[in-house]
Structure formats: C-alpha cells, structure tokens
Amino acid sequence: MFLKLFSTKRSHLFARRSIHLGKHFKYPNPEDIAFSSISLHLRQRKWNLLDKLLSSNLTNSLVNRILIEFRRSPELALGFYNRVVGEQKSFSPSLDNVCILIHVMISCKRYDDALDLMSNLMQTMGHSHLEVLEGLWNSYDAEISCPDVFDALVRAASTLLGDTGCAYQVIMKLRMEKDFDVSIHAWNNFLNCVIRSNEMNHFWRKYEEMIGYGYVENVYTMNLVIHALCKEMLLYEALSVFYRMLKGGIYPNVVTFNMIINGACKTGDVDLGLKLFRKMEMLSRGFVMPNLITFNCLINGYCKLGDMNTAESLGNEMKKMGIKPNLRTYGTLVDGYLRKGCTDEAFRLCSHMVDNGLIPNNVIYNSIIHWLYFGGDSSTASSLLSHMIKTNVCFDKFTNAILVKGLSRNGFLNEALGYHEWLVGKNLVDKDLFLENILVYYLFRSGNESVSKVKQVLNDIVDRGLTPDTVTYGTMIDAFSKQGSISNAVRVYDDMIKMGKRPNLVIYNSIVDGLSKNVSVDVAKIMVDELKKLSLLDVVTVNILLNGYCATWKVKEALSLFFQMQEDGKLVNEVTYNILINFVCKFGSIQEARELMEMMVTQGLTPDSITYTILVTHACKKISPEELIELHDNLVVKGVIPDSQTYNTIVAPLIGKDRVDL
Known part of the structure; x- marks a missing residue:
C-alpha cells in the first residue's frame, strides 16, 4: 500500500515537472540569444569576440535593444554603435538607431557626442533636420530621454548646419505641431547664429517673437541683445540694456562688460570704456573681475587713439593683477607704436615679449613689415622677412600682400613682379586678384613702361582661367583718366561692360573727373545728369563737377550747381x-x-x-x-x-x- 501511494505521488510529481520544464525549454528566439551574448561580451569589453557576433544576425531591433540596455553606460553604448558602423559593412544603422543613441547621450550629458551624431545624420546620412526631429520625437521614451534633446537639435541646426532657417523650423514645428516649447537656451543658440550671419533686422524680429511667447530672458539672452546693439554701434542703447539687467536682478558676467567696453572702444569713446572697467567689481557686487580680453580691448582702443602712455600703463596694471599679456596684447602695442612712427619702442616691446617666452607670430611680423615699408625702410623690412624664413614663421596671404605692396610702393616694381610670378608658380596666389590689383595700381603710377607690364599682369590673370574684376577695371579707368587719356579709359570701360562686369560709382566718378579735367566739363555735366537719372549720384560726383567748373572759371555754372546741391541737402x-x-x-x-x-x-x-x-x-x-x-x-x-x-x-x-x- 505504501509503495502504491508513493508510486502515485511520484507519477503526479513527474507530470508536473514535465509540464514546467516543457515551458522553460521552449525553442529560444535567435535575437534573444544574440542579445544576451552581445551584452555579455560588451560588458566584458571583449571586442574581438564581439565583432564576430556582430557579423551575423544584426538587425535594427537588436541594435535598439543593446543601446537601451546600456543607456546608463554611454561609453559602451557609443563603442558598440561605432563597432556596428565601422566594422559591419553589410549593416546600415537606421534613423531610429541613431536617434535612440542620441537620447542616451543627451540623458548622460554627453552633448558633444550627441551633436556629432546629429551632424552625421544630416550631413553624411542625408536626413533633413525635420526628419531627424520626427525620429527623435517618435523614439522619445521617459526611461532613456530628456527634453534637452530638442534643444540640442536646434543647436545642431544653428551651429553645425549654419542655417538659421532650419533651426527656426525645428522650434516652430515643435511649438505648433507637437505643443512643445524648447528652452530659452535653444532660443539663445538660434539668436546667436542669426547675429553671426549679420542678419540684424532678422535678429530683432525673432527676439521680439521670443519675448512674445513669454520666455524669461537670462544673462546670455541679454548679452546677445547688447552684442547686437554694439554691432550696430548703438553704444548708449547697449548701456541702457545693461542697466535694465541690473534693475531686473540679472547680474552681468565678464562677457557683458567686455562687449560694452569693446563697443565703447570701437566708437572712439575709450574713456567711457575705462570708466566701466573701473566699476566692474562694484556693479557686479564683487562677482566679476576684468580678464585678459577686457585689458586687450582697452589697450587696443587707446592704441588706435595714439595714447600709448595709457595703453602701456594698462598693460602694467594687468601684470600687477596677475594676468599675463598674450601675443595679441603685445601685437596691439607694437602696432600702436608703429602707427606713431616709434619703431624703437616697437622693437623694445618685441624684445620684452621674447624675454617672457612668447614667440612673435606672423600677425606681429606682418604689422612691423607693413609699417617699415610704409615708412620707406625697405632694408629692415627685408631683414625681417629673412628672419621669418629662418625661424619658420609661415608667410600668409597678408604677408604676401604686404610684401608686394611694400616693394611696389618703394619703387621695387620688378622685384614685386618677380615675387608675384614665384607665388603663381607655387600656386600660392588666391583667386581674389588682390595682389594683381596692387600691381596694376602701382604700375600705372610708375609711368615707365607701365602699359606693357600691366598687360603682362592681365595676361597672367587670363592664363590662370580668371577674369579681371571690378577693382582691376576701376584701377585702370582711374589711371587713364588721371593721365588725361580718356579714350583709353572709355575703351577699358567698354571692355568691362562686354565682360559682364557692372561699374560702380567709384568708376563713374573717375570718368567724370577725367572728363572735367581733360576733355570738357560740359560733357562731364551730361554724364552727371545721366547718373542722377539712374540714382547713382553722390556728393563726391557733384564735388568733382563743381571743382571742374571752378578750374575752368565757369562762375555762373559753379554757383548754380552749388545752390542745387544746397537744396538737396545731402550733396554738400x-x-x-x-x-x-x-x-x-x-x-x-x-x-x-x-x-x-x-x-x-x-x-x-x-x-x-x-x-x-x-x-x-x-x-x-x-x-x-x-x-x-x-x-x-x-x-x-x-x-x-x-x-x-x-x-x-x-x-x-x-x-x-x-x-x-x-
């Protein structure tokens, strides 16, 4: 009986176990196996074994699962993705894959990695900014995502694509279709991009639109407003915004002060900049102190005014505060002394700079060489150029321009032409014709065999597959007009029109000047009347004609023209x-x-x-x-x-x- 009972229980037990084991050992899903294996090897960083696993059975859904699994280990998630992209040629990640990884990176505050991924989506994989937006929106998950991802997309569109229109479309699509507002930080990124593109009217419209949506400005927003006003040389309006910041409890940072100080220096009101500099600590309640940029702005302002004593005293004050001058500081002071003709003082500063462990760069060399040539000291300029070569300081396009202009200005035109020819042979000449226009200008002024050498320069332009630009034509027209060779000036003008180049007012003024002085002031008057009909007249044009009347003793015509100029108001x-x-x-x-x-x-x-x-x-x-x-x-x-x-x-x-x- 006992054995029978045992046998019955045993049979039921085995039956239950068979049912349980049957469920547990159901045929496994291949993706689950791959997921477990990849996760294991990824945690152990067994990259070689991982590559073998990835070579087969890799799907978009599996990639998504791995990325979500390692959402708290962004380095492993990114490492896995890079392996997938770099090693697995047969697999192409989907928009959804990349968007999930972007969410992971943003949640872990790895913003630069997220921006790189966005850049890859839009610039390499060919997805539009709106497609990326949809991908991010559809893959948004509370476990792996945060709202900052949309701010990052606005930043990517603004800074990486450099397209303010794309950034604005992202902001508006989120607002109008998704009922989602990006943060003030995203708007700041967008507005900053607008300022950099010099679309100032567009900036003010979008700024007012942002305020209309109820956004509360922060210090970065106010800095953008001040920056925009300073760019438009509206210094006192910028100061007004500055005081509005203080009243509103938004404390300025060092960037705020630097922008206004720099704006004051650019408008010539350097003393105002100095006053603000002296009050920085007080106005910021001790939180802001001047930095290297602050001092460099003021030093540059006083150098441009020619007040080198104040500029140097600021440099000394900066050192006492423990702020070391940089190359820009020394370069500004050197250029300031050279502008005043104080070559010895400039070289003294260069020696001091080297003693402090700073090696002059090509900007400083360019400044010194320019002013040496300007002062007629070609030999010292040539010595410095040789020193640049010996110390491996690279020539840039400004060095080349200074050298060509300096040689030409001081009568070494053959040397300038030879150097230009060498540059052309080394393919070191830009296509902007800047050097060629310098040569044309000084060749005409030299007089001796100028026409044949000008033709040589023009032939060189054509041989390089280029055409003379408006400046080239204008230089030749002006030169012929001043020489009294109006027929040649008109011929060049005709060639210019045939080549599809549009004359500017400077060129027309050159022709009017030539006609007034050499042919007939009455013919010049006819041309001025035609320019007036075309609304191409300015005070320079009319002054040329007035001078022509006075030079030919046409008193009645001179007085009549003067009264007409007075009536206009803007032409006097x-x-x-x-x-x-x-x-x-x-x-x-x-x-x-x-x-x-x-x-x-x-x-x-x-x-x-x-x-x-x-x-x-x-x-x-x-x-x-x-x-x-x-x-x-x-x-x-x-x-x-x-x-x-x-x-x-x-x-x-x-x-x-x-x-x-x-």
Whole structure:
C-alpha cells in the first residue's frame, strides 16, 4: 500500500515537472540569444569576440535593444554603435538607431557626442533636420530621454548646419505641431547664429517673437541683445540694456562688460570704456573681475587713439593683477607704436615679449613689415622677412600682400613682379586678384613702361582661367583718366561692360573727373545728369563737377550747381565748401571766403585743416598780421585743428611762438 501511494505521488510529481520544464525549454528566439551574448561580451569589453557576433544576425531591433540596455553606460553604448558602423559593412544603422543613441547621450550629458551624431545624420546620412526631429520625437521614451534633446537639435541646426532657417523650423514645428516649447537656451543658440550671419533686422524680429511667447530672458539672452546693439554701434542703447539687467536682478558676467567696453572702444569713446572697467567689481557686487580680453580691448582702443602712455600703463596694471599679456596684447602695442612712427619702442616691446617666452607670430611680423615699408625702410623690412624664413614663421596671404605692396610702393616694381610670378608658380596666389590689383595700381603710377607690364599682369590673370574684376577695371579707368587719356579709359570701360562686369560709382566718378579735367566739363555735366537719372549720384560726383567748373572759371555754372546741391541737402559737405572757398580766394575775395566759412558752420559742418590752410595762405597776402591772427583764433574757436606746416610757416612767427607739431 505504501509503495502504491508513493508510486502515485511520484507519477503526479513527474507530470508536473514535465509540464514546467516543457515551458522553460521552449525553442529560444535567435535575437534573444544574440542579445544576451552581445551584452555579455560588451560588458566584458571583449571586442574581438564581439565583432564576430556582430557579423551575423544584426538587425535594427537588436541594435535598439543593446543601446537601451546600456543607456546608463554611454561609453559602451557609443563603442558598440561605432563597432556596428565601422566594422559591419553589410549593416546600415537606421534613423531610429541613431536617434535612440542620441537620447542616451543627451540623458548622460554627453552633448558633444550627441551633436556629432546629429551632424552625421544630416550631413553624411542625408536626413533633413525635420526628419531627424520626427525620429527623435517618435523614439522619445521617459526611461532613456530628456527634453534637452530638442534643444540640442536646434543647436545642431544653428551651429553645425549654419542655417538659421532650419533651426527656426525645428522650434516652430515643435511649438505648433507637437505643443512643445524648447528652452530659452535653444532660443539663445538660434539668436546667436542669426547675429553671426549679420542678419540684424532678422535678429530683432525673432527676439521680439521670443519675448512674445513669454520666455524669461537670462544673462546670455541679454548679452546677445547688447552684442547686437554694439554691432550696430548703438553704444548708449547697449548701456541702457545693461542697466535694465541690473534693475531686473540679472547680474552681468565678464562677457557683458567686455562687449560694452569693446563697443565703447570701437566708437572712439575709450574713456567711457575705462570708466566701466573701473566699476566692474562694484556693479557686479564683487562677482566679476576684468580678464585678459577686457585689458586687450582697452589697450587696443587707446592704441588706435595714439595714447600709448595709457595703453602701456594698462598693460602694467594687468601684470600687477596677475594676468599675463598674450601675443595679441603685445601685437596691439607694437602696432600702436608703429602707427606713431616709434619703431624703437616697437622693437623694445618685441624684445620684452621674447624675454617672457612668447614667440612673435606672423600677425606681429606682418604689422612691423607693413609699417617699415610704409615708412620707406625697405632694408629692415627685408631683414625681417629673412628672419621669418629662418625661424619658420609661415608667410600668409597678408604677408604676401604686404610684401608686394611694400616693394611696389618703394619703387621695387620688378622685384614685386618677380615675387608675384614665384607665388603663381607655387600656386600660392588666391583667386581674389588682390595682389594683381596692387600691381596694376602701382604700375600705372610708375609711368615707365607701365602699359606693357600691366598687360603682362592681365595676361597672367587670363592664363590662370580668371577674369579681371571690378577693382582691376576701376584701377585702370582711374589711371587713364588721371593721365588725361580718356579714350583709353572709355575703351577699358567698354571692355568691362562686354565682360559682364557692372561699374560702380567709384568708376563713374573717375570718368567724370577725367572728363572735367581733360576733355570738357560740359560733357562731364551730361554724364552727371545721366547718373542722377539712374540714382547713382553722390556728393563726391557733384564735388568733382563743381571743382571742374571752378578750374575752368565757369562762375555762373559753379554757383548754380552749388545752390542745387544746397537744396538737396545731402550733396554738400566740407569738401564742397573748401572748393568754393579756394575758388573765391583766387579772386582775392577774402571776406567772401570767410562768409562761406561761416555759412559752412551754420549748416553743421566743421571747417578742417584744409579750410585753415586755404584761408590763412591766401589771407596772409591780403590782410594785416593782426587780422590774420584774429582769423587763426576764429578758426580754432570753431574747432579747427590747424595744419602744422601752415601754422609753423605763417602764424607762429607772427605771435612769437615756437614751432609745434599739431
């Protein structure tokens, strides 16, 4: 009985076990086996075995499972994907695969990797930005995703594609169709890209649109607004935004201060920049201190004003604060001294720079060589060029341009032509014709055999498969016009039209000038009338015609043209009055000339050093020394900076003053 009972229980037990084991050992799914094996080898980083597993049975769904499995190990997920892409030639990852990996990277804050993947999708795999958006939206999962992924796509479209339109489409599609708003950071990226493309009107429209959607600006948004205003030279409007930041509790960072200081320096109000620099710590409640960029902006501003003492004192102050000058600091100071003709001071700074472990780069060499050639010191410039070669400082396109212009300017045209020929032979000449236009300009000025050498340069342009540009044609037309060879100027003009090049106003002005001086001012008048019909007239054109009338003693026509210019308002400037004042002085009418000068002032125009020279030079022959001194004083009171040569020759001896450099 006992054995029978045992036998019955045993039979039931085996029956239950057989049912259980039958379910457990059901035929396995091949993808599950592959998933388990790949996961195991990936965790153990057995890359060689992994490659063998990946060579077969690799599917998009399996790739997705692996990426999700390793969502908290972004290095392994990315390593797996790179193996799939790099080693498995028979498998192409889908949009869904890459989008899931992007979600993983963003969730783990590996933004650069995510941007690289987006770039690959759009630039290599050929998916549009909107297709990528759909892929990211459809693959969005709370376990592996976060909203930052859409901000990253806006950034990718803005910075990687450089297309503000694509970025805006992403923002709007999310807002209008998905009822999702990207963050203020995405808008900042988009607006920054708009500014970089110099689409300022577009920037202001989109900025106002963003504010209309209810976004709250942060310091980066305000910095973009200040940057945009500074780009448009609206310094005081930028300052207004700065104070609005302070009132609104948005504290500026060092970038905010640097942009306004740089804007002040660019508009010439360097002292305002210095005042803001002195108040940085106070205005930021001690959170912001000047950095290297701050000092470099101010040093550059004072160098451009020629105030080298203040520029150097700022450099010394920077060192005391523990901020080391960089190549840009030294380069700015060197260029500032060279602009003032202080070569010794510039070389002193170069020595100091080398003593501090900084090696001059080609920007600094270019600056020194340019100003040496400008000052006529060709031998020292050549020595520096040799030193650049010995120290392996590479020539760039600016070095080549400086060398060609410097040699040409100082009368070494054959050497300039030879160097240009060498550059062409080495294929080191850009297609912008910058060097060729320099040569054409100076060849015409040289006079000797200029036409044949100009033809040589033009033939070289054609041989390289290029055509002369507007500057080339304009240079030749201007040269022929000044030489009085109007027929040649017209011939070049005709060739220009045949080649499909459109003349600009500078070229037309050259022709008008040539006609006024050499052929007939009446013919020049006809051309000016035609330009007026085409709305191509400017004050330079009319001044050329006015000067032509005065040079040919056509008083009635000159006065008639002057009154027409006054009626227009925009066609009168200091040059206009200087032409008339000089004309009246030639008649000996000093009083009428002074009245013209007074009229000039009432129209808001300031007499300049040329006005001073014209009046003083002619008046000294017609009026007493006392009246001449009175005239000098009157001009100075009106804001005129006297011409130093005129002052030292005529006025200084009358008032018993030593010679001065004004």
